[in-house]
Amino acid sequence: MKKVYLILFTCMLFISFLGHAEVRINGFASIYGGKTLDEGESLYGYSDEIDWQNGSLFAIQLSSDLSEGLSATAQVLARGNNDFNAEFEWAYLTYSISENSQISTGKLRIPFYRYSDFLDVGYAYRWAKPPQSVYNLNFSTYEGVSYLHTSYISEWDSSLQVLYGAVDTEFSAITDSDRGQLKDTFGFNWTLSNDWFMTRVAYLVTEATIDLSGSADLSALIGGLQAYGLTEQRSNIEVIEDDAYFAAIGIGINHENIIFDAEYTEFEIDNSIFAKQQQYYVSIGYQFDSITLSLTYENNDDENSRDQFNQVPRVIPGPNGIEIPIVVPNSNIYLQDVTNSALASQRASSDTYSLTVKYDFHTSATFKAQLTKLEDDLTGVNTGLLLFGVDLVF
Amino acid sequence: MKNVIFLMALLLISSFAANAGVDVIVHPSNANAIDADQIKKIFIGKAKSFADGSKALPLTQGDGNAVTSEFNEKVLKKSSSQLKAYWSKLVFTGKGTPPKEASSDAEVLSLVASNPNLIGFVKQGSADSSVKVIQSF
Structure with a gap:
């Protein structure tokens, strides 16, 4: 697939050289430094040592109107947390069917969140990092088609x-890179807005497969359940073509100098080790001319439902009325207990508070500094993080 | 004291310059009724045609020109930074393209005079008979 993007990209350059179509070049960049406030702590990939790579990125976008309503767009992005390796973040063709409807195909952004479309363009929002309790999925694009219809309703x-469409990527599900696929991903994203108010709702469904072999413990558990012939219980841990959904609602207000944003999301992969995740944030900001101050509260709550526990029997009937205990071989550890603790390990609960200052010191650049404190409600550990940097568009 | 007078004069001039006024212009043959709301919609990419169905192409001026910030604030009700952020959202999602930029009032006048699809703005009083002033702000 990567080759296809490269061909598209080369064609666009070639067309521009031939002078048949104008190619617009736009770009954006972010340079961020960050460190956690206390020794030995880590948060969002930052440690107590100052780091300049994790939140930094450079991107170039080429777009070209070919003719008759057809246009091509390709965005190449180099992320600091990927050693600045340049990759195609998206590449697609758009056809304008009419003044208010268009269809795009290629590698596109999944509209999970309000700011999904320009997640990497830090210049376009007021946080140093969007609220991570909500903006927590580590993949953001799919391959397929998208139909967009704009209209006025009064x-x-x-x-x-x-x-x-479909997704084929490395998720950060159990480890940092678990191979997986989403297929038959289908969804909608509807936004209604006026000069000062906007509201959106999004809903997506898909069939998820995630390779759990990166975790030795889970692999052993899955093997153990299979050895006892507990196929159903095994499939309730594994993620193989399981139904999944994602739902989001959000509102935003920008009235005079007041900016307010709130988003709630939830998602679940049915019959899997993964817990249902629910999270939201509320953020209020005030704009003093070129300086914007924001206060943000985030809440995250992940939990497997009670009916998923105790599904593995402790014993199975053997010959002559003997009951065979279902245990880890050569031990007295019951697989029921191991399964329950695997399900329980997915529990997460946290509150996060952030204070952000954004200073528009140039028409194409903005400086931001953000102080974030995450309180883990399960461990009682509080982690502080300081982020500061510059976002540019060009 | 001289300094104070000089400073006051400078302040007066700059406040005068900041309120020079903006004329929105189109080709003389463009007979469409275009109100302030329609101008705003065309310049932020939400309307792509005039009332008669012909294509509307907005033409802005460079960021550094005083008339640009005055137009942005009075008509679009956005600061330069807000407008830049607005366009970033559309540009980097393939949903829109910002207006083409002219370097001066003179360039706007000559381009608008030669293309019935264009709509531009110049400092109040700069327009000549080659174009039609439809609104002043």
């Missing part, structure tokens, strides 16, 4: 996006 601008 005084409101309506924007409805319907998408269909």
